[in-house]
Amino acid sequence: MAVHQPSPDLPPPVAERGAIRWLRDNLFSSWLNSIVTVITAYLLAIFLIPIFDWAFVKGVFLGEGPESCRPDGACWVFVQQRITFFIYGNYPRELLWRPDLVFLMFAIAVVPQFFPLPARWRKWLAIYGITVLPVAAYFLLAGGHFGLEPVRTTRWGGLLLTLVLAYVGIIAALPIGLALALGRRSHMPVIRGICVTFIEFWRAVPLITILFMASVMLPLFLPSGVTFDRLMRALVGITLFQAAYMAEVVRGGLQAIPKGQYEAAEALGLGYWRRMRLIILPQALKIVIPGIANTVISLFKDTTLVLIIGLFDLLGAVKSTLSDPAWDNVMAEGYLFVAFCFWVFCFGMSRYSHRLEKQLDTGHRN
């Protein structure tokens, strides 16, 4: 009998590649598909070409005023002329270096995270982002210390206000949400009860109601003379609201960790806090990165609701200028600009979360 010889490894077949191959596989693989492709392409063309034409071909980007624009094209001059208001709101014009410095510090914390950096740098940037940045930003923006002229929060506005609301909301909601999630899974009934009540209360109320109550009803209960800053009230409301959502996202991750992980950590003699910090949370948070990103993105967009309590965030700032009679019919340009700004930030967060997921992947599905 012949001794079995293992078969040699053969190279894989050379695949047909290139754009034409791709088109044939994906768009023209059958008669029906070809027809659908042609119709879709036609529909896209009749919708997109006029929009492109309006926005870019006939659109005017730079100019002196409404008279620079063409009646049949987009009037981006409007955005260009009002950009300072859109970014800073009514922040005193002579003090704009302060928000500018804050923007720069924010960029230092955020932008490098999109580039491949050693883990140690990343860690220090993150620590800077949650400690130094908010404190420095507060002193710079509000003033009143170190010889800086105080600027009342009612004058903050535009993109600046949107970023303040979102950033504070995000970095405050995460730790509170984490604590609530751990509390909800605690074996101690009192702690669990408090956490469940908190989460269920805040999740069951629309954010708009919370903001409204914070701005209209809270002053009724406070002794006269005691006033909370309106921005502060909005921040607290948004943070607690998002913390409840965050808690449920994190709880999903905690529950996805197999019991064996808890047991192995226990058997090694690790106490509760070390088990959580070293074993459970690193895995649970990794699992829920998409959920956290989702919550954070929706928080970012929900900040526009502060409009109803009289704070002028980016959307509010743009909206308030639309009624200017000097500018005729610039609504589309204004809202498109707002949409574009939100898209840039939200897409950035989405990319960042994908990046983080890939980076933390150790190839194990337990």
Next chain:
Amino acid sequence: MSTPQDNASPAPTQDAAVESTAGSDDVIIVRDMNKWFGDFHVLKSLNLNVKRGERIVICGPSGSGKSTFIRCLNRLEVHQRGEVYIDGVALNDDVKNIEAVRREVGMVFQHFNLFPHLSVLENCLLAPIWVRKTPRQEAIETAMQYLERVRIPEQADKYPGQLSGGQQQRVAIARALCMQPKIMLFDEPTSALDPEMIKEVLDVMVGLAGSGMTMLCVTHEMGFAKTVADRVIFMDGGEIVEEAPPQDFFNNPQQPRTQEFLQQILQH
């Protein structure tokens, strides 16, 4: 055969028991251990004394309570009645005692339970650094020494997800050994492995048995029991039915239930 009446001595107080075990060779003392899952009586008045360096194999049909029993020995499960002393420390609700026991008792699980987000080496360093407060450099040296002992030092920087089942289980053994425990518990360490990987894990365990480690092993590997066990314990229905050295246990089982079990597993 062991029944609660065998140990008829009155239940001693905790302190008295610590004294009574001091100086004796028994590192594990289990007296009248009972446990219920709801209404279901899983462990019925178990009694067991294990001497230092003794190697014990626990076998029995599934559902007989053998896993629950060894999980009670490091308080992964809580027994509701009776006493357990591990190296003189009473296992009770006292968190300090539980932590003290867990420092001295290593455990290997059926499904390995390695930490997937940490490299093999980090898995081995975690407990020595955080629980024993060993300096990192020293912990690395110890860890590499044990990884060599389980014949896997070249995988130290990989993640558990990149290893085969047999390799993962050997890492899990090394991880437990890095705490330099006095007792090792094995809860069906080879049951989740492909047949060709069972041997590599058993070889490591045989080596460990040769080094004088106190071992309690729940397993169906009767070959392993014959070669290394000092005593084989057969459990059924939450009770210890028979307890004997391997030669007697396999060649001359006393209880009909044991004979039946052995016939079933040895027939093929």
